[in-house]
Amino acid sequence: MSATTQIDHQFDRQHIWHPYTSMTQALPVYGVVSAEGCELILDDGRRLIDGTSSWWACVHGYGHPYILEAMQKQLSTLSHVMFGGITHPSAIAVSKKLLAMTSDNLTKVFLADSGSIAVEVAMKMALQYWQGRGAPSKQRILTVKHGYHGDTFAAMSVCDPEGGMHTMFGEAVTQQLFAPAPKTPFGETLIADDLEAMEALLNAHHQTIAAVIIEPIMQGAGAMHFYSADYLKGLRALCDRYKVLLILDEIATGFGRTGKLFAYQHAGIEADILCLGKALTGGYISLAATLCSDEVALGISDSPSGVFMHGPTFMGNPLACAAASASLDLINQHQWPEQVAAIEQQMKQELATASAIEGVKAVRCLGAVGVIEMTRSVNTAALQQAFVDRGVWVRPFSSYIYIMPPYTISAQQLSRLTQAMLEVAAIAGAEAKASRGDEASFISHG
């Protein structure tokens, strides 16, 4: 498409939902006609450096020839076929690669359509597992505050109970158990009482708890916070002691984002059930996966139904599997560790001065994630415009001005992003000082 492609913005405004928006008070949307490398090209011809990897997924950049070729080949051979009673080479290829990359205890793969569904699948697996192990009363899920696990009903039930969507849907959302969010920062040894409340909940309720679910190391959309590997180690030990499964939601952190291939490797632990998504296809098409151990699979087989009760229409979509399989080949070339380390180093240097800006609460970087946390919620639409004016695509939410760029970003492009973050944080800080009005905000990655 040419840079002059016409986009019918009026139709969009009147008829198309965007994530977390109103149909009567539409927020601005920008027309994107193409993307290449680490740049988005707008309908007015402007080029924006991408600081979000399209919601943390597009880790190799846009238009990567290797992924495109794999998808084009798949498209012309077999774009889709049902997965019930049928298998195909790309599902097998991607599953083999996932099992080879993840911890040895994980042996089974469920291919799901999106991250939220991968979380639903994980929770169903945990409940069915305990049915098969003669403990059908283990039906509740324990998690921590400030989590984010997706937007479907079961996923919502384990998102942060105050910042999430619980209050909007009331009793329609299952009541789960919540421990305080981990408070020991990444890289530090565990604060003595950090797991105390978690242990107390497990001690009191383990007979009704099927699993603990948590985002390892990085609490993403609910907190943009990095916590201590010691916390995860301690949590794994508690789950073993109280006979509760551990579900790790690596949908945001998987495939190198925090500097390790998977964030659980910072702690040297294994999950019983692992959720993957977002960067799984390199951000080219929706696909997620829920992996589990032999023990979990055996338990499910021993449950009254004898089968795992989930099977979406587009399960194992060949085009998505081909994209993922190609993206995993790129990950397996191991250029990402150096790229992510360089991004972390540069962000730490270039964002260091942000802590002196009025209205900035904290600055933190881990892997290819850089966060400026403001003391108050920001005006997403206004700051979005300020970023676009500076030629970059950064989308703040709640009180977070953050970037998660593609791993392939150049040092010059990254400097443009960090410079814009400093400038926009200063604008946000000044605005917060001038106005006392609180922005309505809820937790989402919107």
Ligand SMILES: *Cc1c(COP(=O)(O)O)cnc(C)c1O
């Ligand atoms: C984005 C995200 C999800 C939900 O994935 P979708 O593909 O948006 O449904 C779940 N868990 C975590 C940690 C995420 O970051």
